[in-house]
Amino acid sequence: MIRGNMLIAQSGGPSMVINQSLVGAVLAARDAPEIGKIYGSRHGIKGILEEHLVNLRQQSRKVLEAVAATPSSALGSVRRKPTPEDCATIFRVLRARDVRYFFYIGGNDSAETVHIIDEEARRARYDIACFHIPKTIDNDLCENDHTPGFGSAARFVALAIMGDTLDNRALGGVKIDVIMGRHAGFLTAASALARVYPDDGPHLIYLPERPFVIDRFAADVRRVMQTVGRCVVAVSEGISGPDGKPIISSFITETDSHGNAQLSGTGALGDLLTTVVKKQAGVSRVRADTFGYLQRSFPGVISPTDALEARLVGATAVRVAIEGTVSSGSVAIKRKPGKKYAVTFEVVPLRAVARKTRHMPAAFINRAGNDVTAAFLDYVRPLVGTLPPVGRLRGC
C-alpha cells in the first residue's frame, strides 16, 4: 500500500461507456484515504507531457454522474505510444506531483502504453502503481470474456440492423452494412441479434476471422436473392482476402503510431462491395451504409449491463491498486460458469493484454464462414440487453 496522488486518463477510440469507468475509478479513489489529489490528464499521455491536467476531486457528484452517462472520453483521448524520452518527461511531471497511482482506460494499444510506462518506471526506480482499465468496442482484448464498450456498441449495431432489415423488406434489393472491427468480428457478429422472424436479416455475415473471397461472396448473395428475394449483408470493415491483406487496403494511406491502419471514416469498402454485387450477382438495387463512428458514440443506446460493468472495472482497478498485492496489471472481466449470466473481475499481467488481439473463437462462426452460431448468440445476448419488439402484420 502506497500513499500518494493519482492520475487517470483515457486513450484510443472512445466508447459510449468509457466515462463510466472514469467515474467508477474517481469515486473509488475519493473514498480511499491512501489517495490524495486526483489528476485527470487531457488526451491521454499527451496531457501529462504538456502538463494539461484537471482536478477530479473537485468535480461535484452531479457533474460526475452526468459525465458517466455521456458517450465519448470526457478527458479527451489520444493515439500515441510513448517513447523512452516521453517516459522520462512523464516521470518528471508525475514525480513533481507525487503521483503514485496511474490508471489508463483503453484497448490493447493503451495496455501497451501502460506496460511501457510500468517497465520504464521500474528502470527509473520510480515507485508507481500502473493499471490498465479495459475498454474497446471491438471486444478484442485477450484474457477478457468481453470488454466494456462492446455491449453498447453491439446494441447499436443490432438495432441498426433490425431497422435495416425492415427497410430492406419494404423496398427489396441488396443492402450491405459495413461495421467496425479491425481484426475481430464480434461487433459485426452482433448484427445477428437483429433477427426476429425467419426471413429477417442479416442474411450473410462476414468477419475478419475468415478469408473473404469476392466470388464466394457474390455466389452467397445470388443464393439469398433466390431463396429470400432480398438480402442484408453485415460485413466487418476489417475483412481480408485469402492473402491476408484487408480488402480495403488499396484505399488506405493512414496509420497511427501503434501501426494501425485507419479503416473507418470512409465509405470505400461498401461502395466496392456494391459494385461487386451489381456486376457479379446481377442485382440492380444495391445500397451500402458504413455505420462508422455512430457505433461508438450514439447517445441513449446503452446496454445497462455494459454501463454497470464499465463502472465496476474502474472501481476495481483503484481498489486493487490500493491493496498493493500487485503493482501493475489490467482488470479483466471473466464470466462465471452456469446458465445465469454473472461476471467476476480479475487482475491479469499487462503483457497478457498489451498489443495482443483476441479473435472470435471458431465455435462462434459457422462452417461456411458467412454466419454466426447459436453459441455466439448465447454469448452475446446478455451483453446487449433486451431489444425492442418488432411488429408484423398477419399475411405480410
Next chain:
Amino acid sequence: MIRGNMLIAQSGGPSMVINQSLVGAVLAARDAPEIGKIYGSRHGIKGILEEHLVNLRQQSRKVLEAVAATPSSALGSVRRKPTPEDCATIFRVLRARDVRYFFYIGGNDSAETVHIIDEEARRARYDIACFHIPKTIDNDLCENDHTPGFGSAARFVALAIMGDTLDNRALGGVKIDVIMGRHAGFLTAASALARVYPDDGPHLIYLPERPFVIDRFAADVRRVMQTVGRCVVAVSEGISGPDGKPIISSFITETDSHGNAQLSGTGALGDLLTTVVKKQAGVSRVRADTFGYLQRSFPGVISPTDALEARLVGATAVRVAIEGTVSSGSVAIKRKPGKKYAVTFEVVPLRAVARKTRHMPAAFINRAGNDVTAAFLDYVRPLVGTLPPVGRLRGC
C-alpha cells in the same frame, strides 16, 4: 358519403412512424359503419396490380399496436409512378372488390400517384375517394408546416451529431457527416440541435438550398480549425454546385420512375469532401460518415410528437374521406400561431402537394449559407422532443 370497401398502401422511402399512419387509418376505418372490408396492398400500387392484398380488419389490436411502434413500411413499399395502363388494371381490381376508398401514405411522389389515380378515376367514371396521407423524413411537402417521419429522423440526426461532436472533441480533426435530403435541407439543419456547449458541433452546416462552393467550404473549415481547433461538418447529400448540379452527380447512375436520382447508399460524397479538406485545408485527420438508411429506420429513436401526429394524419384522412365534403385531397399539418406548440390538420388539393418540393425558408438559413438561424431552432425543437443531457467535466 359513400359506402364501400377501402384499400390502403405505403409508398416511397420508409420512415420510423409510417406505420403509425397506417394503424391510425385502419383503426378509424374499423370504427366507421360506411367502410366494409379493409384491404392492405403489398408494396404500394404493385400489390394492386398483382392482386397481392391482405385483410387489415382481421388484425388484432395487439398486432396493430406492435406494428405502429415498428419502423419501416409494414405493408412493404414501392417507387412506381402509375401509367394509364396501370390505372386501368388498378380500377379493374378495385371495382371487382367494390373499393370506394383509396389511401396512399407517402411523400410528394406518392401524392402524384394519388393525383394520377384520382384524375384517371374521374375519366373512367369510377367513384372512388382518393386521399394522400403525408410521410417524408425530408420534410419537403408543400402546404405542410412539417411532415410525419421528419421529427423522428431529425431526432436520430441530432443524437448522432451529439455523439459525433463528443467523439470529435476527444480525438480532434475534421469530421464530415453526410445527411439525407435530396432537395430540402431540413434534416441536415436539425443537426444544429446537437449543440449544448458553445464549442459543440456542428460547426458548419451545408444545405441543398444554397450553392456549395468547394473553395469556400475549404476556407470555412480552415477558419473553424483555427478558432475551435476541430471541426464537425453536417452536409446534405443533395448539395449542389453553383451550376445547380448535385456535387455527387458525377457518381450517380441510377434514377427511379419518378425521375429521382439515387443519392443515398454510397459513401462517395463524404470521401470526396474528405479529400478536399485534406488537400485544401491541410488537415491530416479527416473522417467522413454517411448516416444513410439508419436515419429513417433506426428502432427506438422516435419523437413522441411525430408518432402521435403520424397516427392522427392517418385517422384524419379516413374521417375526411367518409365525411365526403371533398372526394380527394392530401392531409396537411398546419401549425397554430402562438408560443405553445400546437397543430391542426387540413385537407389540401392533391395538385398542391404532388411532385412539388418545399425548401428551407430563407429565414432559417444564415447569410453565409453555412449554418441555420435561431428561427429554425424554434421551429424544429418541438418536432424532435427533449434530447438527453450532455455532461462535461469542469476544466475540460
